[in-house]
Amino acid sequence: xxxxxxxxxxxxxxxxxxxxxxxxxxxxxxxxxxxxxxxxxxxxxxxxxxxxxxxxxxxxxxxxxxxxxxxxxxxxxxxxxxxxxxxxxxxxxxxxxxxxxxxxxxxxxxxxxxxxxxxxxxxxxxxxxxxxxxxxxxxxxxxxxxxxxxxxxxxxxxxxxxxxxxxxxxxxxxxxxxxxxxxxxxxxxxxxxxxxxxxxxxxxxxxxxxxxxxxxxxxxxxxxxxxxxxxxxxxxxxxxxxxxxxxxxxxxxxxxxxxxxxxxxxxxxxxxxxxxxxxxxxxxxxxxxxxxxxxxxxxxxxxxxxxxxxxxxxxxxxxxxxxxxxxxxxxxxxxxxxxxxxxxxxxxxxxxxxxxxxxxxxxxxxxxxxxxxxxxxxxxxxxxxxxxxxxxxxxxxxxxxxxxxxxxxxxxxxxxxxxxxxxxxxxxxxxxxxxxxxxxxxxxxxxxxxxxxxxxxxxxxxxxxxxxxxxxxxxxxxxxxxxxxxxxxxxxx
Amino acid sequence: xxxxxxxxxxxxxxxxxxxxxxxxxxxxxxxxxxxxxxxxxxxxxxxxxxxxxxxxxxxxxxxxxxxxxxxxxxxxxxxxxxxxxxxxxxxxxxxxxxxxxxxxxxxxxxxxxxxxxxxxxxxxxxxxxxxxxxxxxxxxxxxxxxxxxxxxxxxxxxxxxxxxxxxxxxxxxxxxxxxxxxxxxxxxxxxxxxxxxxxxxxxxxxxxxxxxxxxxxxxxxxxxxxxxxxxxxxxxxxxxxxxxxxxxxxxxxxxxxxxxxxxxxxxxxxxxxxxxxxxxxxxxxxxxxxxxxxxxxxxxxxxxxxxxxxxxxxxxxxxxxxxxxxxxxxxxxxxxxxxxxxxxxxxxxxxxxxxxxxxxxxxxxxxxxxxxxxxxxxxxxxxxxxxxxxxxxxxxxxxxxxxxxxxxxxxxxxxxxxxxxxxxxxxxxxxxxxxxxxxxxxxxxxxxxxxxxxxxxxxxxxxxxxxxxxxxxxxxxxxxxx
Numbered sequence: 001x002x003x004x005x006x007x008x009x010x011x012x013x014x015x016x017x018x019x020x021x022x023x024x025x026x027x028x029x030x031x032x033x034x035x036x037x038x039x040x041x042x043x044x045x046x047x048x049x050x051x052x053x054x055x056x057x058x059x060x061x062x063x064x065x066x067x068x069x070x071x072x073x074x075x076x077x078x079x080x081x082x083x084x085x086x087x088x089x090x091x092x093x094x095x096x097x098x099x100x101x102x103x104x105x106x107x108x109x110x111x112x113x114x115x116x117x118x119x120x121x122x123x124x125x126x127x128x129x130x131x132x133x134x135x136x137x138x139x140x141x142x143x144x145x146x147x148x149x150x151x152x153x154x155x156x157x158x159x160x161x162x163x164x165x166x167x168x169x170x171x172x173x174x175x176x177x178x179x180x181x182x183x184x185x186x187x188x189x190x191x192x193x194x195x196x197x198x199x200x201x202x203x204x205x206x207x208x209x210x211x212x213x214x215x216x217x218x219x220x221x222x223x224x225x226x227x228x229x230x231x232x233x234x235x236x237x238x239x240x241x242x243x244x245x246x247x248x249x250x251x252x253x254x255x256x257x258x259x260x261x262x263x264x265x266x267x268x269x270x271x272x273x274x275x276x277x278x279x280x281x282x283x284x285x286x287x288x289x290x291x292x293x294x295x296x297x298x299x300x301x302x303x304x305x306x307x308x309x310x311x312x313x314x315x316x317x318x319x320x321x322x323x324x325x326x327x328x329x330x331x332x333x334x335x336x337x338x339x340x341x342x343x344x345x346x347x348x349x350x351x352x353x354x355x356x357x358x359x360x361x362x363x364x365x366x367x368x369x370x371x372x373x374x375x376x377x378x379x380x381x382x383x384x385x386x387x388x389x390x391x392x393x394x395x396x397x398x399x400x401x402x403x404x405x406x407x408x409x410x411x412x413x414x415x416x417x418x419x420x421x422x423x424x425x426x427x428x429x430x431x432x433x434x435x436x437x438x439x440x441x442x443x444x445x446x447x448x449x450x451x452x453x454x455x456x457x458x459x460x461x462x463x464x465x466x467x468x469x470x471x472x473x474x475x476x477x478x479x480x481x482x483x484x485x486x487x488x489x490x491x492x493x
Numbered sequence: 494x495x496x497x498x499x500x501x502x503x504x505x506x507x508x509x510x511x512x513x514x515x516x517x518x519x520x521x522x523x524x525x526x527x528x529x530x531x532x533x534x535x536x537x538x539x540x541x542x543x544x545x546x547x548x549x550x551x552x553x554x555x556x557x558x559x560x561x562x563x564x565x566x567x568x569x570x571x572x573x574x575x576x577x578x579x580x581x582x583x584x585x586x587x588x589x590x591x592x593x594x595x596x597x598x599x600x601x602x603x604x605x606x607x608x609x610x611x612x613x614x615x616x617x618x619x620x621x622x623x624x625x626x627x628x629x630x631x632x633x634x635x636x637x638x639x640x641x642x643x644x645x646x647x648x649x650x651x652x653x654x655x656x657x658x659x660x661x662x663x664x665x666x667x668x669x670x671x672x673x674x675x676x677x678x679x680x681x682x683x684x685x686x687x688x689x690x691x692x693x694x695x696x697x698x699x700x701x702x703x704x705x706x707x708x709x710x711x712x713x714x715x716x717x718x719x720x721x722x723x724x725x726x727x728x729x730x731x732x733x734x735x736x737x738x739x740x741x742x743x744x745x746x747x748x749x750x751x752x753x754x755x756x757x758x759x760x761x762x763x764x765x766x767x768x769x770x771x772x773x774x775x776x777x778x779x780x781x782x783x784x785x786x787x788x789x790x791x792x793x794x795x796x797x798x799x800x801x802x803x804x805x806x807x808x809x810x811x812x813x814x815x816x817x818x819x820x821x822x823x824x825x826x827x828x829x830x831x832x833x834x835x836x837x838x839x840x841x842x843x844x845x846x847x848x849x850x851x852x853x854x855x856x857x858x859x860x861x862x863x864x865x866x867x868x869x870x871x872x873x874x875x876x877x878x879x880x881x882x883x884x885x886x887x888x889x890x891x892x893x894x895x896x897x898x899x900x901x902x903x904x905x906x907x908x909x910x911x912x913x914x915x916x917x918x919x920x921x922x923x924x925x926x927x928x929x930x931x932x933x934x935x936x937x938x939x940x941x942x943x944x945x946x947x948x949x950x951x952x953x954x955x956x957x958x959x960x961x962x963x964x965x966x967x968x969x970x971x972x973x974x975x
Binding site for chain 1: 819859863874879880881885886889890892893896897901904905908909911912915916919920922923926927958960961964965968
């Protein structure tokens, strides 16, 4: 009984825990809320571990299947299952939530219970997105996630938070609603079934597929976000509190890529092939142009936000060249970027908590007053650049190798990210961390405390482990990627 | 053949409501001073008993006619009546302290409500133009008076006047249309009309003209564009407790009204009315959602939101198949309960001398009362149709119905306006959560009302696991129409 519901447990434990945290009420019991949130997030992480230990890497089929009828009138079911790709993302989600809870320990002083609860509930919803195999269930989790994020940015965000959060919400809502139309269309086409497996099997003409592809694309491209629908992201990132930025960059953006993997590639394979050039060109624009935009930023968070967009361009590039190596590279990049971008935003958060500015010119010489912090930040900056030995290298290397087999020019253009990425990351690093102590505020900075050291250390280890020994991660996704490639290679015409 | 007792048996709920309305009217003369609560409690008891009577009065074989085929009882009628009665029951719970504080607590208030309820439940069972008209007028006349109940308020009087004049005009249109149909088909009985139409040319001028007038009348009563002008003024001007009533139960009755008239009677002209309703639905979604954005008065904003919701509601009907009808019925029931909670919250926030109807009155509610803030957010997300609230499933079902009949462009239009609509609902959430409070006045509400309202609002999300059951009940009700 318990064994059979591991996915449900992973989804509902944090949600119910979040509601319990919410029930602690106002800020007089903030301490209790924090401890409860930490315990819930750790318990939720432990609840995802049986998924890893019980996962069968020899098959690409869906595992941990759960199935309950939900709305018989529309043939909507509560059905869950995961493959290797989803498994990695679920583990990442549960892991990042613990980090977010720890990182907010002292920083958030207002409405603590609501803050912690929002993240825990969001964790459950995100795991739901990764494990739903019924289109409407997927859609419900997908959209429900917007609500806590909307509140997180709107309540705890920066000065321009209201504009940013409403922009974020409406942008993603428009995209997702078009996806809903596509899902209902598929429901009718597949003989009244919302099950993803039936949608994979249904035959579709090329025009139909292209329309469906565009509808799905509008939902997922906004989420990733791809050039040219990326404009909400810098706003949202800049205004979001640190925890919000971390979850946004580390997990929410990945949902767009996950959507491509789950919907576009297998449901509209022919359209994916015929439109792949468009996607590849957009990805390359994201890599080159957005990297250049990043170079022009003065706000640290904005710079990292643009860097995220460029790195996600790499992911979409890897997805649409239909090459096993590139696809695996893209998935590794998804996970690795989750660690690295999360860590980068946490680093900026650490600085922001002390100085209350994200403007690079207000910093300079931080290494003198915060040596330990500077060391951590150096490491993450290197990982962001893709230094061998860090997880950033594995993903980018695999993608470039895979792309090279398909088209050398694509690979060469994509390769510029290594140069441009190094340029903007190191430029930011130099301006803020190195040099002489710039002003009195920097002079008065205190180095990181043990709590901050803890989460930065955990992330450092994760980045290192994944960089030095990626085999276990690749092992999990091998068969799932094979299955995905098979699905996306079979024509539906 | 026409056993009068068998006929009466089918109409027992209606007869009971009518008798009780008379009893309360008389009794209130005596209890008004000594036991002021008596009328209220008696009305609530009436509603409960009627609900019970409706539930047990199930004709054999699912559907039966009575009184020379003027009255029909089937699954759709039963479900609509149950929804109307339970909505009214909750409405009165929410209204109680509102009307006592504002000195509107009079026996007539309850008598009028019961008469409106009687009109509505007659309407749901009407199978003859005369019965339809009687039900509709009984409902409308009670509502005109209720709107004017707050005698000393200029706004309310103006609203009532407007409502009355436009409502009378609409009734006139409806009657005119009915008379034309009578001219064309020679009957007022809906079933006879249906078979007569099947034997006629579908572009018969008299028939189409009659249909147009009927649609105009229906449009006025529903408050859809371009017949919506009265809605915002009534919503703003009328006492909130009356708006609460008028914005919920009559919508369900309106559904039954449309089903009897258009679907039952004019099935043969479905192509024509479906096109007309398409134009009306698109205009309503557009006007309602766009004009709601610029409102600063919450009641007025909700009025425009109602207009747009009526547009979405029509989407199911105009797809002209049972799947669409049950989607519409589902939509209207969900919408009614959501808007019940929305106006309930306005009532709860207000107190004597302060109506809490400006959006700015809700600034920083999260700081003043986190629980109410949460409820407001829930209701707004449900109105906007964001999962996991129930509003999403309502929109899902109508859009699915549309796409089932391959009206893809209409589905996309509906969705684009849903995004625009989301903006102004979000603005309320923003006001509640992100703005700073302007006052620290404590919010007090009776515990009973708080409890019912919390249940009402929480149900919008907690019912989700069982939503399949509701959809089944609704589609069974529609298929039982025969």
